[in-house]
Amino acid sequence: MIKDPANLTILKTGPGTSVQDFGRIGFGQFGIPISGAMDIRSMKWVNHLLKNKENEAVLEISQPGLKIQFDAPTQICLAGAKSNVFLNGQFIKSEGLIGIDFGDILEFGAINLGSKIYLGIKHGFRILPVMESKSFYPGILENGNLKKGDQIGYFTNQEKPKPSPVKVIFNRDWMLSDTIVAYEGPEWQFLPDSTKAQLEETKFTISNLQNRMAIQLEELIPNSLEEMSTAAVYPGSVQLTSGGKLIVLMKDAQVTGGYPRILQLPEDSIAHIAQKRPGETILFEIKRGFDFSKPH
Structure with missing residues (x-):
């Protein structure tokens, strides 16, 4: 036709x-x-x-x-x-x-x-x-x-x-859940065990500071890691700033960054957090085995 x-x-x-x-x-x-x-x-x-x-x-x-x-x-x-x-x-x-x-x-x-x-x-x-x-x-x-x-x-x-x-x-039931699946990022291994435990146990609040580039979370995490000169980042990379803020990179994010990449969200988790509003809380369910060689 x-x-x-x-x-x-x-x-x-x-x-x-x-x-x-x-x-x-x-x-x-x-x-x-x-x-x-x-x-x-x-x-x-x-x-x-x-x-x-x-x-x-x-x-x-x-x-x-x-x-x-x-x-x-x-x-x-x-x-x-x-x-x-x-x-x-x-x-x-x-x-x-x-x-x-x-x-x-x-x-x-x-x-x-x-x-x-x-x-x-x-x-x-x-x-x-x-x-x-x-x-x-x-x-x-x-x-x-x-x-x-x-x-x-x-x-x-x-x-x-x-x-x-x-x-x-x-079905929008998945939007109601506060659990966001995340994988260990490249710099996760350098975090102390106490910080790892805090990342798994803390309910993080979505802040008003968000756009298509990134979503910032409100709660602070102790950070003793040094900043890197630069490294590849992707949509879903979760960076830990020197001040202890978590930044979740979204679809319009830059392609390199200097903050440690402690977590990585898969595509379904990017969709999940994208549907959260400021003031809502999330809890990371952290897993191992993210394949950084494939596009996500």
Whole structure:
């Protein structure tokens, strides 16, 4: 079936709305961050239901207030944080497949659970990839965030999809857990046993100091380790600063750093902590055996 081009228009948005996919893998040697969806778990789910490619780009929405209008019919899917969602002023579910008609307006209100909403669209967004990715990042693709008046292309078959009798529920139970699985990082071995025990027993609070680059935790950990000149870091690397702060690097993080890398979060744990809000607490469940030779 021929797919015609159409556009969605940003009528209103707060900060933190961008287009993301799996990110730019393999460009760290040039100083280019991976970027990509903070919660790949939710991103994969929307693309699975839409029968898109697993890596198809989606909208990542980090604040309430996004309002968008669609030129032509399509089908979208929502996942991630639970929020108040309105289609043409009518309250709708905040997960699963949603049929869109000519001129429909979709609006996101308060976020009730989690912190990142994901919106996928049938056949994906018409955005040219840069360095094998459609992910927004300042200086590479757009300025990092969408703004009022921006348009994003998509494909339409010029007919509204028929509603499906199957109602699929996005299970958010994992967002309620405070346990974050982490692996021992390269410098874990140099920590004293007392510090290791404290890292495993402390409930850490998510601070207000967070963005797509990193999340800072509030509680201090005694640190006698010297800073390094520089070393490779990845999304999910947990650094211990000289002042005892823990910094969890996220998808837009730099590619090198000088603080000891005491823990490493796998992809599911990055998604998990990305959905935590300031003031919520987490407890690290620390394991051995992270493979640093593979992209994560």
